[in-house]
Amino acid sequence: MVLATKSIHFAASRNRILIPDGNYVIAQRREENLMEEVRKRKTVLKILGIAGGGLFLLIIFAAVALTLLVDLNRWKPRILEAANQAINGRVELGDMRLSLWKGLRARIEDIAVKNSRNFPNTTLLQVKKAEVGVAFWPLLTGQVHAKFQLQEPQVVIVRNRENQNNISDLLAKPAEAEEKPKEEKKEEKKDLIEHLMKKAKLNLQLDRGTMEFVDQLKGANVRVENLNISLKNVGINQPIDFSLSTELVSKKVKDMEISGPLQLQGTLYPVLTEGQKLNSLSISRLSGEFGKTSLQYKDFLNKKSGVPFHFSGSAEVDQTAKRYSLTDGHLSLGPLELKISAHIRESSPLHVKLDCKTNSFSLSDLADIVPKLKQQGLKGMVSVTANIDESLEALKTFPKRLKSSVDTPSAEPLKPLNMSAVVMAQKWEVHLPGFKPLRGGDLLININPKELSIKDFDFTSGETSVKMSVLVRNWSSAPRGDITINASHFDLNDIIPPATEKKEGETPTEAPEKRKTPPLQKLQSSPLIRKSYVTGEVSVKKGRIKNFTFSSLQTSLSLQNGIMELKPLDMKAYGGSIHSQASIDLNRHPPYLTAHNSIENLDMNLMISEQKPELKDTIYGKLTTQADFAGGGFSFGEVLRRGSGNGSLTLLDSKFTTLNLTKAVESALSVIPGLKVKFPTREDVFDKVSSSIRISNGNVHTPDLNLFSKYQRVKVSGYFDLDQRLNYKGIYYLTPEPSELESIPFVVTGTFKNPIVIPDAATYIQRLTAKTLEKAVEGGLQKGVEETGKEILEGIGDILAPK
Numbered sequence: 175m176v177l178a179t180k181s182i183h184f185a186a187s188r189n190r191i192l193i194p195d196g197n198y199v200i201a202q203r204r205e206e207n208l209m210e211e212v213r214k215r216k217t218v219l220k221i222l223g224i225a226g227g228g229l230f231l232l233i234i235f236a237a238v239a240l241t242l243l244v245d246l247n248r249w250k251p252r253i254l255e256a257a258n259q260a261i262n263g264r265v266e267l268g269d270m271r272l273s274l275w276k277g278l279r280a281r282i283e284d285i286a287v288k289n290s291r292n293f294p295n296t297t298l299l300q301v302k303k304a305e306v307g308v309a310f311w312p313l314l315t316g317q318v319h320a321k322f323q324l325q326e327p328q329v330v331i332v333r334n335r336e337n338q339n340n341i342s343d344l345l346a347k348p349a350e351a352e353e354k355p356k357e358e359k360k361e362e363k364k365d366l367i368e369h370l371m372k373k374a375k376l377n378l379q380l381d382r383g384t385m386e387f388v389d390q391l392k393g394a395n396v397r398v399e400n401l402n403i404s405l406k407n408v409g410i411n412q413p414i415d416f417s418l419s420t421e422l423v424s425k426k427v428k429d430m431e432i433s434g435p436l437q438l439q440g441t442l443y444p445v446l447t448e449g450q451k452l453n454s455l456s457i458s459r460l461s462g463e464f465g466k467t468s469l470q471y472k473d474f475l476n477k478k479s480g481v482p483f484h485f486s487g488s489a490e491v492d493q494t495a496k497r498y499s500l501t502d503g504h505l506s507l508g509p510l511e512l513k514i515s516a517h518i519r520e521s522s523p524l525h526v527k528l529d530c531k532t533n534s535f536s537l538s539d540l541a542d543i544v545p546k547l548k549q550q551g552l553k554g555m556v557s558v559t560a561n562i563d564e565s566l567e568a569l570k571t572f573p574k575r576l577k578s579s580v581d582t583p584s585a586e587p588l589k590p591l592n593m594s595a596v597v598m599a600q601k602w603e604v605h606l607p608g609f610k611p612l613r614g615g616d617l618l619i620n621i622n623p624k625e626l627s628i629k630d631f632d633f634t635s636g637e638t639s640v641k642m643s644v645l646v647r648n649w650s651s652a653p654r655g656d657i658t659i660n661a662s663h664f665d666l667n668d669i670i671p672p673a674t675e676k677k678e679g680e681t682p683t684e685a686p687e688k689r690k691t692p693p694l695q696k697l698q699s700s701p702l703i704r705k706s707y708v709t710g711e712v713s714v715k716k717g718r719i720k721n722f723t724f725s726s727l728q729t730s731l732s733l734q735n736g737i738m739e740l741k742p743l744d745m746k747a748y749g750g751s752i753h754s755q756a757s758i759d760l761n762r763h764p765p766y767l768t769a770h771n772s773i774e775n776l777d778m779n780l781m782i783s784e785q786k787p788e789l790k791d792t793i794y795g796k797l798t799t800q801a802d803f804a805g806g807g808f809s810f811g812e813v814l815r816r817g818s819g820n821g822s823l824t825l826l827d828s829k830f831t832t833l834n835l836t837k838a839v840e841s842a843l844s845v846i847p848g849l850k851v852k853f854p855t856r857e858d859v860f861d862k863v864s865s866s867i868r869i870s871n872g873n874v875h876t877p878d879l880n881l882f883s884k885y886q887r888v889k890v891s892g893y894f895d896l897d898q899r900l901n902y903k904g905i906y907y908l909t910p911e912p913s914e915l916e917s918i919p920f921v922v923t924g925t926f927k928n929p930i931v932i933p934d935a936a937t938y939i940q941r942l943t944a945k946t947l948e949k950a951v952e953g954g955l956q957k958g959v960e961e962t963g964k965e966i967l968e969g970i971g972d973i974l975a976p977k
Contacts, residue, residue, distance in 0.1 A: 554602030
């Protein structure tokens, strides 16, 4: 009995049932019921498996039968009829097939959409093959996963000379079409479509496409070849990955040609409203590259020149906030490497914020982009940083408004742009037309809405070395600026080549021809100069302008209301000093100069030797002058010819070697027989020369020129002109004190280089004869007539025929 009980416990324990002793029958029944339930479940699973497999086979069989029994080409006439009635054109379709390979797929070959009416010979669209594929299993869960693929599509858009395009012409409603009333969409159908679209995932693939835009109105032609576009996971309120690659071929677009491969890839995120309207479209990731792309722009480059460039960056579009951004932009254009960040805010007018920074590039490489700069011989390293935060309307109209403000003196002050820029240059060199090469070290130009400053503007040319700093406020309308110029050595000939004189049989060089317009005339031609207010300081240790050298120049300059002033201007030159005050009225045409000049102890020989080397060692002495002058003109010669002035001059310890006045007088008197005149010196040496000065009509008059020495005295009156022609009359006194009896009249003509002196010896003889007769007559009153007559005849004979 004990053994039986143990066996029952053991059997029951295998089925997880605890059977107490003495209840064996009840336990057995429960075990049998449990085994029966297990057998029933296995039977149901077998039935379901057989049914599911059969259903799967049925679906496969139905799908195969569908592809075998359904011929899409039978529906082609109806499809073409419906399409042709909807457009002003003609649709053509090739073979149409249905396939179950990797899902349900429909394929159409040789699709063409051709224009009619205004564009009878134009094919808008051609597609070699189009496929639509829908996955099976997502459909069972209410999701649409579809893929659209177009192979070798070709799109041609044409705008004719009547400003009509073939797209609008194609989509225009046919005249014979009857307008049918629109059926109201059922809410159930609408809800179903929205439900499917929210769960839909669509892929679009376009391979080896071609697009072309022909503008017959403007003569433009843009062609895109080998176009590949991929859109993945297209749906509502979910990110869309896209990529694009193509080859650009532009024949002409506003004198600009673009060609080369283009690649873009990124992620779009469209957000729709409840009414399924686009609320915002953000580009969370966008990068692209132009590889070996050639940009050709005739107006900018002056001639066609291919310039490769590459671009990459990230952009974001927020339709809700009406903001568009480009960040981390990178553009390489030839030698230029630019970092760009742009933000556009859609407003009225459109607002643009742009940050741009270049790498340090070579100026000589810049000439590869702009061939015009090749003749400038640019060298050096430059970097530019620019920032703009302004409305698009202000940017577009600013050049025109600036020109109007500059060209119209009475125009209201122009509001400056909210922009700034920094230009840094190192070891630069530039060749400007009509100038010698300018070379510099560091240069910093800073521009902001209110100020333009130039710092570290140091340049050299030949031996010339100049340091400048410039600060201009209100630069866009009525500039107010300060300028400082310091030069250890300044030679205008180092900057502007001197004009070569024309020789017989030669034509003048091109350099003087290009400098026909004097700088002052260019300065006056801009009305902006009349609005400007500029003050400055100029300091030159050693300088040269043409053939005039000077040192220790100091002056303060100012420009206000169109009047430029240099007050005072002090310098040292040729052992003496020059003090001047000058004013130039740029409001008058030509500009009008007024000046007061004073010169002290200037060495005439040193100055003349540099001004006119052929006159070297012809005039000696220390010159002191005072003169006021006024006149109009664009050059020094014009001012002298048109102007007038008054002043005085003094020349101490003078000597004239080319005049030879004393020698000429001695030579004229030496031909008279019996006349003996003693000249202590045969040189024209004078202790002091003085005269007043009067300038008019290009002539310099010295009406009371007096020359003093220990032995003789000369009085001269006359003038010389700008061509150095002399026209003087004078009296040479043989004694230090003026004596009419001992005076000889003379005339001076010729030039400074070759003066001609003509003494009037006959007048001297007449005076001497008359004096002799006078003495004889006075003596004859005391002697007899016979004796007096004899003395007179002997006196005259001694003069005319000495023994």
